[in-house]
Amino acid sequence: MEKFTITQKERIGELNGTTEMMEMEFETIENRDSSFREMEKSMVKESRTKIKELLHEKYMTKTVEVGRNLEQWLMGEGFTKVVTPTIITKQMLAQMTIDEYHKLSEQVFWLDNKKCLRPMLAPNLYVVMRELKRITNEPVKIFELGSCFRKESQGAQHMNEFTMLNCVELAYVKDGQQLDELKRLAHAAMKRLGVPEEEYELVVEESTVYGSTVDIEINGMEVASGSYGPIFLIVSGECLIPG
Template structure:
């Protein structure tokens, strides 16, 4: 019989960001296991305290905030304009995205009342801003938003109820350039974050259908392009591209963390470190 960590020990190691190899160890005896757990826990606590000390003395800002600023700088240098839109949106705006009562995403929405909810995505607001900017600016129109989204996701190492999205979009570009532009923008974001050796894979989105995903171990970003059937509901007729990334997932992969919660908005973690150490 193989002896492994107890569920409580494994949970503690996961909270302390132990590696997958550390969490999957086997032991010759219970005494050997418990002794090894004390050693591993002590090492991880020391590492966590060191990181918190670096945060206080050097960084002064969590990685999520630093990454957001780095992305803003990189995108604005490439001609993108940042927008800031409301986190409360209407049921009718979601319906324009095809998220009606029967849609798989509908049950994940945090509803405030019968007509308003916390946005599960940035796209409805960006469509709205597009529509007005088409009257005011020459094409192409390149805008982006970094903001909080909310979904009743299943809890696990990859999901958060409250997460930070980056969506960057270009409206009014030549249709034949769309795929190349998506690859270019994926590279811009991934280079800014500092993640290499990622893959681009075709997959299926619950809203846009066929989509080009950015993948390294897990899905980090997903893209879409138009013209698309949804465009008619917003009065959009020009070709466009858009690509979105979850910032907490980007940090999880870059920092080789064991769960996405450690880099999210939390009372239990600070900059990837469990506070009950």
């Protein structure tokens, strides 16, 4: 049996084809190449139709639409939107326990020996959270939607620049109720996006940064992840415990 070539698989991936499409088998090379041409033609036509709909009907990409939807939901939950710098320091990564020996360090885009493009939103958010707590002496709930950067190596569907949404809260939830609140937020987020409960599941996984996390998975693929305190992070010589 014949399978698509590497070049053909890459093209199918560029056109948002599925893994199942890439792994199709054919009796002969001629059948494979003929099927590929027909498949490519159909997907190109579909892509052009979607682009025209975007320009003349929808006026925003799905990423922007989902982001705005979740932003409105979070603000309704009492979270305040913040915007933080894209460039962070090596020290800020170290505060997240990501040093040169951590496996995530290999994915960081370094600008020089002290600064890099943020691989995640959390370092800045924890600093902002700490300062707001210090200034107000009140519970803090903030979130950010922005670009992050990683040298991804997990396949053609992973990009080096991607959009991440991260929300954090400190001292809003009573001790012992963190997991229930995390699950509530997870279900509420999926409901906001119109995803029925039977189409996803909450899974507890091990994390290289947070110890353990509660992940939202659809067909075995992680689409969101959350964790709860106490998480010990060293910030400017102090011990920060997000709750």
